[in-house]
Structure formats: structure tokens, C-alpha cells
Amino acid sequence: MAAPRTIVIPALKKHTATVICVHGLGDTGSGWVFLAESFRRRGLFQDVAFVFPSAPNIPITVNMGMQMPGWYDIISFDTLNRSDDEPGILRSRTYLHSLVAAELAKGIPARRVILGGFSQGGAMSVFAGLTYPGPGRLGGVFGLSCYQLLEGKFDALRKEAADAGAGEAPPVFMGHGQEDPLVRLEWGQATAEGLKKKGIEVDWHEYPRLPHSAAPEEIDDLEKWVTKRLDETKGETSSAGL
DSSP, X not given: OOOTTOXXXXXXXXXXXXXXXXXXXXXXXGGGHHHHHHHHHTTXXXXXXXXXXXXXXXXXXXGTTEEEEOSSOOOOSSSSSOOOXXXXXXXXXXXXXXXXXXXXXXXXXXXXXXXXXXXXXXXXHHHHHHTOOOXXXXXXXXXXXXXXXXXXXXXHHHHXXXXXXXXXXXXXXXXXXXXXXXXXXXXHHHHXXXXXHTTOOEEEEEXXXXXXXXXXXXXXXXXXXXXXHHHHTTTOOOOTTO
């Protein structure tokens, strides 16, 4: 899959970690550059590079087939598992895995790579991050205002990833607005509870009066979670690409 308009915010110091942030439906990578800018204004994560990919334009069924940036087609907004576009989901999964592989080729350890996103991008990040086949597991996965994809295939893909060298699943951060009219709160809750039942560590946060958006409090909570994940792997190195 081609990646139009991928934006990379390079590390200010020696590059030791990477955060890949995946946008939602109809957006582009530039829509989430504010995340890196917010961190940088406060002098945070100076050894971290931020990667903001953009999805290709594809027809979206719920929008009368109009083309827009999307990681997969959405057939209906009515249920938790809202997309029947398995080929699109798996294609985007492969692409996100390739972004991780590119960071490993630079010598960044998998445990120093964090993959996350918002809405459709969050759903893709949770799905791709938890089924990443290695080598090694990712440092963490975050999904904001998102939901489970391909639930019927997830366990088999997760087992394939674990057997291939990913090992245990990475920890997950999930945040969701209590007033989200598009991706309902209960869908996020069900996703988080389902992952916990599979033995996956999930840090769940709800935000009062928040619609389908990200709140400053949510970004602050995400910052703390990313800091913890990177502190746990500080000093780790990889021989990949060296």
C-alpha cells in the first residue's frame, strides 16, 4: 500500500524510540502532528521520532461510496464490529507492520516502538499492534475512541504472532469520550474488557462530556502512559540495521 503524505517528526537527540500515530477516517497524518508538537513544547520525548502516515483514498460505503482517506471501508455504523472489509483491514495491517519494520531496520528495538491512533486509526493500531508477528513485541499500543476489528479472527492471528516471535502481547492504552455519538462508549468498553479477558494488559480511561474527539486530559494521560512504556525499555538496543 502506498503511503501518501507520511509526516515524520525526527528526534531532537539520538533517536532511540518511535511513536507511530494513525489518523481516523477522512483525516490525514497532518491532522495528528499536534500530538508531537504538544509534547515538544514541553520538552518531552526528545529522543523519540514521530511518524504520521496517511491512508489512501478509498470508497467508503457509509458515505455513499465517496472516496476519502481510509484504512478500510466501513459498511455500517450500527454495530461494534462495524466493518466487513476484511481485505482492507488486513492490507492496512500489513502496511502498519511495514512501518514498524522500517523502524527496526534503523536499529530501534521493537519494545521501543509504540503504535497507536484515533477512531478508525485506533482500531487498526490495536488490531495490528496486538497481532504484530515480531521479532519481539512492541513497546505498547494505544487506541483512542475505537473498537475491535475482525473479532472472529483475532485469537488465531494473535496466536500466529506469538508463535512467530512476538511473545506476550504489548500493554494497551484505551481512551474514550462518554458522550461519543459515533463510536459508542460501550463499544470501547466491550473491546477493553474483551482484551482483558484474553490476558492483555489494558489501561482504560473514560472522559466525561467528551464527544468523538480527543481531550487535553486524554493527551496528558497518554503522555504519562508513553513515558512509562519508554522508561521501562530505556537503554535497550537492537542490532537490526547496524
